[in-house]
Amino acid sequence: xxxxxxxSHVARLARLELSERQLDTYGRQCRELLEHVARIQAVDxxxxxxxxxxxxxxxxxxxxRVTPETVLGHEEVLAQAPDTEGPFFRVPPxxxxx
Amino acid sequence: MxxxxxxxxxxxxxxxxxxxxxxxxxxxxxxxxVEAQLHAYLTLDxxxxxxxxxxxxxxxxxxxxxxxxxxxxIAVKDNMTTRGMETTAGSRILSGYVPPYDxxxxxxxxxxxxxxxxxxxxxxxxxxxxxENSAFGPTRNPWNTDRVPGGSxxxxxxxxAAGMALGGLGSDTGGSxxxxxxxCGVVGAKPTYGAVSRYGLIAFASxxxxxxxxxxxxxxxxxxxxxxxxxxxLDSTSxxxxxxxxxARLDGGLDGIRVGVARRLGGADAVEPDVEAxxxxxxxxxxxxxxxxxxxDLTSTEQGLSAYYLIAPAECSANLARFDGVRxxxxxxxxxxxxxxxxxxxxxxxxxxxxxxLLGTFALSAGYHExxxxxxxxxxxxxxxxxxxxxxxxxxxxxxxxxTTAFPLGDRTEDPLSMYVSDVFTIPSNxxxxxxISVPIGLDRHDLPIGFQVMAPALEEAVMFQVAAGVESLAxxxxxxxxxxxxxxxxxxR
Numbered sequence: 001x002x003x004x005x006x007x008s009h010v011a012r013l014a015r016l017e018l019s020e021r022q023l024d025t026y027g028r029q030c031r032e033l034l035e036h037v038a039r040i041q042a043v044d045x046x047x048x049x050x051x052x053x054x055x056x057x058x059x060x061x062x063x064x065r066v067t068p069e070t071v072l073g074h075e076e077v078l079a080q081a082p083d084t085e086g087p088f089f090r091v092p093p094x095x096x097x098x
Numbered sequence: 099m100x101x102x103x104x105x106x107x108x109x110x111x112x113x114x115x116x117x118x119x120x121x122x123x124x125x126x127x128x129x130x131x132v133e134a135q136l137h138a139y140l141t142l143d144x145x146x147x148x149x150x151x152x153x154x155x156x157x158x159x160x161x162x163x164x165x166x167x168x169x170x171x172i173a174v175k176d177n178m179t180t181r182g183m184e185t186t187a188g189s190r191i192l193s194g195y196v197p198p199y200d201x202x203x204x205x206x207x208x209x210x211x212x213x214x215x216x217x218x219x220x221x222x223x224x225x226x227x228x229x230e231n232s233a234f235g236p237t238r239n240p241w242n243t244d245r246v247p248g249g250s251x252x253x254x255x256x257x258x259a260a261g262m263a264l265g266g267l268g269s270d271t272g273g274s275x276x277x278x279x280x281x282c283g284v285v286g287a288k289p290t291y292g293a294v295s296r297y298g299l300i301a302f303a304s305x306x307x308x309x310x311x312x313x314x315x316x317x318x319x320x321x322x323x324x325x326x327x328x329x330x331x332l333d334s335t336s337x338x339x340x341x342x343x344x345x346a347r348l349d350g351g352l353d354g355i356r357v358g359v360a361r362r363l364g365g366a367d368a369v370e371p372d373v374e375a376x377x378x379x380x381x382x383x384x385x386x387x388x389x390x391x392x393x394x395d396l397t398s399t400e401q402g403l404s405a406y407y408l409i410a411p412a413e414c415s416a417n418l419a420r421f422d423g424v425r426x427x428x429x430x431x432x433x434x435x436x437x438x439x440x441x442x443x444x445x446x447x448x449x450x451x452x453x454x455x456l457l458g459t460f461a462l463s464a465g466y467h468e469x470x471x472x473x474x475x476x477x478x479x480x481x482x483x484x485x486x487x488x489x490x491x492x493x494x495x496x497x498x499x500x501x502t503t504a505f506p507l508g509d510r511t512e513d514p515l516s517m518y519v520s521d522v523f524t525i526p527s528n529x530x531x532x533x534x535i536s537v538p539i540g541l542d543r544h545d546l547p548i549g550f551q552v553m554a555p556a557l558e559e560a561v562m563f564q565v566a567a568g569v570e571s572l573a574x575x576x577x578x579x580x581x582x583x584x585x586x587x588x589x590x591x592r
Contacts, residue, residue, distance in 0.1 A: 015440045040474060043398075091424055094435040
């Protein structure tokens with residue numbers, strides 16, 4: 001089956017800033033791979049339930065309590081951040097100014 | 099003398115024939131001789147290893163014995179977090195990242211007295227079958243340094259095979275423990291989904307990923323698995339019930355075992371003649387040892403590769419969304435938050451990871467979700483049903499682990515699909531969530547190792563290891579890598 005991919009749109013959704021040349025290459029490779037795996041669409045799955053996990057999983061509730069052994073302090077949390085200010089992660093402007 | 103099995107070293111430690119410091123020195127000495135050729139480690143913690151070995155010796159002398167892994171040097175794949183030790187997942191985006199916590203599997207190794215020798219190389223975020231996708235350069239196969247070690251746990255498999263650790267941990271999403279174990283001539287097992295906690299395993303495809311052991315002997319792999327397995331409240335997908343210890347029936351033999359032969363598992367074709375011949379020889383030997391073989395129909399697994407290459411990229415695109423240059427890892431500046439994120443990710447991810455993120459994002463996007471991801475999940479159900487039918491007739495299934503032995507570096511890097519086909523025999527177990535193990539059974543005409551895969555129903559690790567131990571004993575394969583202290587490891591065509 002022929003598959004149309006708007007690769008720049010997909011790259012935007014995936015937050016990947018790629019060059020025109022990279023978009024061309026990845027777009028072609030993704031199309032080829034999808035055309036190969038699209039054979040799966042010929043399988044008759046009428047009435048088949050999807051498997052999202054190998055075992056039937058139900059949500060497991062646990063008590064809502066503080067677990068000091070798995071909770072990190074501010075200093076540890078921020079230690080690996082590329083940019084911080086006080087107790088915060090710092091990023092460039094998220095909303096563009098007019 | 100050199101020790102290459104965990105069980106043997108554990109006995110020697112208690113007999114006073116060796117110390118943990120001696121084992122650590124042995125591992126470091128071998129590493130100093132072969133690491134320049136192999137590049138199996140991304141981080142080698144020489145000081146930490148020696149200090150931990152000295153403590154292990156003191157503890158043992160004081161009567162504090164933590165069990166069979168006490169004082170044994172182990173290599174850990176670099177996609178499991180290690181407190182205070184750099185963890186990169188083989189990616190530029192995590193270069194320099196030092197986790198503030200241990201993965202549960204790592205913590206349980208430490209609790210069992212094991213020593214973490216270092217962190218091993220892998221395909222970036224475990225995506226690949228040759229370890230060539232590492233941002234820090236490829237690992238080479240200790241049996242022939244012109245060949246790949248397989249992947250994605252190629253660093254752990256090569257390190258264990260070459261004696262740079264006595265055992266290792268890998269992770270397996272579509273074959274990433276079993277295929278490199280096969281190509282490096284060691285034992286590698288993927289446990290039942292949920293048998294080992296994924297807490298602290300840097301996620302690739304959450305419904306498929308599983309941590310498991312790599313070692314020289316089946317018995318050693320069982321020791322490692324039994325140390326790291328069991329329920330963990332920090333992983334909500336971890337199995338809450340009791341599982342029979344993997345090593346409980348190692349001496350059970352093969353008599354009366356019903357063995358389903360899945361020669362064309364996953365629609366495999368083009369199995370190398372030497373691989374096929376070794377597989378047939380092993381089957382015949384199993385029959386002589388009392389096993390009953392029968393052919394099984396697993397037709398739906400022919401769609402396994404296609405289902406896998408929709409499900410795994412889809413889950414990867416969601417999991418890798420966390421790498422955004424905000425909380426940790428690489429940041430490339432931009433005028434806005436979105437630009438900073440998009441540049442950091444484009445710069446930080448290598449080509450294979452970028453390709454899979456794009457593929458997964460597309461497969462999940464509006465208008466295509468049902469035709470691709472939804473259909474793949476339904477096919478996954480059909481594959482599970484095929485396995486369930488097969489297991490009504492037999493106790494275990496067997497196949498080759500890989501259609502080929504170790505291939506030359508660069509052979510499959512240009513065409514992504516040719517690399518993906520490397521995992522055709524191993525992917526079905528991940529889709530079904532079942533355990534599977536690769537056992538080395540011999541060498542091909544180029545002196546490259548051949549692996550034999552044993553699969554079992556969910557939670558039936560004990561039976562799987564029983565059969566694997568039987569196969570190991572029939573094959574009588576010597577896992578020792580040819581090594582000449584004067585010339586190092588072998589390379590080139592022989």
